Amino acid sequence: MVSKFIQGAILGTIMIAGVAAMAAVGTNAAPAAGDQATYKPMQSISHDLGSKSAIGYFLREGGECQIVLMISENSDPESRPMLSAARLRLALRPGQAAGLDSDEGRSIDFTCGDEAATLSVHSGQFGAAAVATN
Numbered sequence: 461m462v463s464k465f466i467q468g469a470i471l472g473t474i475m476i477a478g479v480a481a482m483a484a485v486g487t488n489a490a491p492a493a494g495d496q497a498t499y500k501p502m503q504s505i506s507h508d509l510g511s512k513s514a515i516g517y518f519l520r521e522g523g524e525c526q527i528v529l530m531i532s533e534n535s536d537p538e539s540r541p542m543l544s545a546a547r548l549r550l551a552l553r554p555g556q557a558a559g560l561d562s563d564e565g566r567s568i569d570f571t572c573g574d575e576a577a578t579l580s581v582h583s584g585q586f587g588a589a590a591v592a593t594n
Contacts, residue, residue: 496582498573505529507583510564514548518579525552525572525579529560552576561586 499505501520506513509531516529532545550558552572559569571580 495584496580499579499581500577505579505581507568507581508534509560509562509566509568512562514560514568516548520576523553523576525554525570525576526550527552527558527570527579531560 499518502517504515505517506515508514511534512531513534514529514531516527518525518527520526527548527550529548529550530545531548533543535543548560550570552558552570554572554574554576557569557571559567561567565586567584567586569582571582573580
C-alpha cells in the first residue's frame with residue numbers, strides 16, 4: 461500500500477512537471493538581453509526593463525500596429541501592496557519603429573511589420589537595442 465502511494469506521488473509529480481514544461485514552451489517568456497522576437501496580433505508580449513516590466517499585446521487595426529503595454533514595478537505581490545501601473549498605447553504604421561528606455565540602461569524597441577501582420581521587438585542594453593524611429 462505504501463509503495464502504491466509512493467508510485468502515485470511520483471507519477472503525479474512527473475505529470476505536474478510535464479504540464480509545467482509544456483506551459484513554459486507555449487508561453488512567451490521575455491527574451492534575454494539583446495534578443496529579438498516577432499509577435500502576431502494578440503500574442504502576449506513581456507519584457508523586463510530592470511526594476512520595471514512591460515507586458516501587453518498588439519492588434520492589427522486600420523493597417524497599423526496598435527500596441528498596448530502596461531508598465532509596472534517588478535515586485536513580489538505577496539510581500540508588499542501592488543503598485544499602480546501605467547498604460548502605454550502606440551500606433552505604428554508598417555515599417556515604423558518606436559523605443560522605450562529605462563533609467564537603468566534597458567531598452568525595448570518595436571517595429572511594425574509588413575501590412576501590420578507582425579510586431580518585431582528587440583530588447584537589450586540601452587543603445588544596443590536602439591533603432592532609428594520614423
